[in-house]
Amino acid sequence: MAVGSFAGSIADSHMAVRNYIVPTDLSLDDLRSIFALTDEIIKDCQKFQDVCKSKVMASLFFEPSTRTKFSFDAAMYRLGGNVIGFADPNTTSQAKGESLADTTRIISGYADLITVRSPYEGAAKHMSMYSSVPIINAGDGGHEHPTQTLTDLMAIRHYKQTLDGHVIGICGDLKFGRTIHSLISALSRYPNNKFVFISPPELQLPDYVAHNIDQSMILRQTDSLINEIGNVDILYMSRVQKERFVSEAEYLRLRDYYILNAEKMKRAKKDMVVMHPLPRLNEISAEVDSDERAIYFEQARYGMYVRMALIMNLLDLG
Ligand code: CP
Numbered sequence: 001m002a003v004g005s006f007a008g009s010i011a012d013s014h015m016a017v018r019n020y021i022v023p024t025d026l027s028l029d030d031l032r033s034i035f036a037l038t039d040e041i042i043k044d045c046q047k048f049q050d051v052c053k054s055k056v057m058a059s060l061f062f063e064p065s066t067r068t069k070f071s072f073d074a075a076m077y078r079l080g081g082n083v084i085g086f087a088d089p090n091t092t093s094q095a096k097g098e099s100l101a102d103t104t105r106i107i108s109g110y111a112d113l114i115t116v117r118s119p120y121e122g123a124a125k126h127m128s129m130y131s132s133v134p135i136i137n138a139g140d141g142g143h144e145h146p147t148q149t150l151t152d153l154m155a156i157r158h159y160k161q162t163l164d165g166h167v168i169g170i171c172g173d174l175k176f177g178r179t180i181h182s183l184i185s186a187l188s189r190y191p192n193n194k195f196v197f198i199s200p201p202e203l204q205l206p207d208y209v210a211h212n213i214d215q216s217m218i219l220r221q222t223d224s225l226i227n228e229i230g231n232v233d234i235l236y237m238s239r240v241q242k243e244r245f246v247s248e249a250e251y252l253r254l255r256d257y258y259i260l261n262a263e264k265m266k267r268a269k270k271d272m273v274v275m276h277p278l279p280r281l282n283e284i285s286a287e288v289d290s291d292e293r294a295i296y297f298e299q300a301r302y303g304m305y306v307r308m309a310l311i312m313n314l315l316d317l318g
Contacts, residue, residue, distance in 0.1 A: 018314050019128045019135045023146045023186040030313060031153070037309040037318050038154055038302070045078060048308065051317050052081030058111035059085035061138070062094075062118045063243075067278060068138045068147065071303035072115050079308055084111060104130040113314060116140075119243070134314040142176035142244045148277050149182040150306040155299035156234065159273050164190040167219065169228050171198040171258055172238035172283055174205040176245075179277040180238055181209045188213035196228050197221045200257050202250070203240070225258050230267045235260075237276045237283050237296075261285040268293065275299050 019025060026034070041048055057076040061069050073083045086092055094103060100123065107114060108131040116124050117138040124137035139145040157163055168187060170180055174197055184205070187193050196219050197205050204221065222228060229235065237260055245251040259282055260274065268274075276284060276296040288294050312318035 017128075017132065017134055019124075019131075019137075020146055020310065020314060021124045021128060021135065021137045022144050023149050023182050024189075025146070026313075028189060031150075033318070034150065034306065034309045034313050035154060035157060037312060038306045041305045041308050045305075045308075048079055048312075050080040051312060052076060052079035052315070055079075055081040055112045055315065056110065057081060057083050057311070058107045058114045059083050060089075060107070060114060060116045061085065062089050062116070062123075063139065065117055065138070067300055067303055068115075068117065068145075071300075072136075072138065072147075072307050074304050075307040075311060078304070079311060081112075081311075100126060101130045104135075108132045113311065136310070136314070139178055141178070142181075142241065143178055144182045144185075145178040145277070146182045146186075147303075147307060147310065148179040149186045150310060151299060151303040152179070152183050152236075152275060152277070153186060154302040154306050155275060155295060156273075158302075159295055159298075160233065163187070163193075165192040166233045167194045167196065167231060168234045168236060169196045169198055169225075169232035170205075170236045170238070171225055171260075173203045173240045173254075174199040174238075175203040176241035177238045180205075180236070183236065184209055184213060188217055193217060194219045196232055198225050198228055198258070199223065200254055202254060203257075223257075225260070226264060226267070229264055229272075230269065233269065233272055235268070235272060235274050237274060237280075239276075239279060239281050239283060256282050258283050259285060260288055262287045262291070265291055265293070 059073055076083050104127040111133060113134040115136045115138045116127060118140050121141035121143035123140045124135055128135040137144060137146055174180055194217055200223055240255045242251050265288060272293055274294045278296060278300055
């Protein structure tokens with residue numbers, strides 16, 4: 001009888017689980033609530049210090065991370081919860097060959113939600129099929145990174161006041177840049193946004209992203225940053241994703257294709273903003289950091305607060 005109840009409670013909780021795997025897993029209403037809650041948290045973070053008391057987040061990062069991992073962990077601690085995880089995936093039974101499905105089944109019995117970063121596209125979605133608690137995609141290969149998008153949208157909302165009506169230049173590695181894929185998906189849901197895709201021919205946006213948005217939102221696809229920098233309201237720079245390349249020589253050939261510097265910034269609008277999900281390598285010169293239009297470090301600061309709001313939303317605590 002007791003075993004039956006236990007099994008029943010797992011099945012019931014599985015049915016009610018809400019995941020965040022791709023940007024469209026949150027409705028526009030959800031997003032409005034999360035952004036409003038983030039504003040409240042920023043105003044008085046301490047007010048939320050016990051919201052997740054006794055809750056546990058499993059933090060499974062199978063790829064390196066500074067911003068996403070630290071901000072998620074800090075978010076859970078600031079909500080009064082706890083975090084379990086590993087510094088090295090080789091210390092888990094994945095190293096003995098346990099499947100991701102079985103690992104997920106087990107960990108979802110110990111934690112109230114799971115954040116996962118994986119080198120494999122679709123890993124978070126796969127895990128969501130075996131988890132009894134919410135799965136948050138903290139980056140799956142070159143596919144999606146929807147919580148970076150929450151950070152990006154908060155920054156745009158703050159610095160440009162609105163999420164609609166912008167010309168957004170997206171520059172760099174559009175092929176493998178998962179933050180870019182998620183950002184395009186998210187911004188295409190708001191009216192009157194237009195995109196200029198700026199990349200080398202080898203690193204153009206995949207069709208599965210480009211074809212998924214209203215085609216009238218795509219102004220141009222080009223390889224020229226210098227010709228476009230004066231036309232955009234938001235310039236979203238990105239790193240060439242070394243870890244996704246098969247050929248090191250090809251990476252070395254493409255990695256410095258774009259270098260945004262003070263000279264190029266002279267051509268940009270006075271109220272244009274430069275964003276970057278970070279880490280930044282050579283694609284933005286350090287001399288740009290002191291330009292008031294460079295908001296990438298402030299952008300990253302939203303990460304912890306908006307992830308606090310996301311955790312509360314998925315756990316129905318907000
Ligand atoms: N923007 C981002 O995902 O950074 P990390 O890889 O450091 O988490």
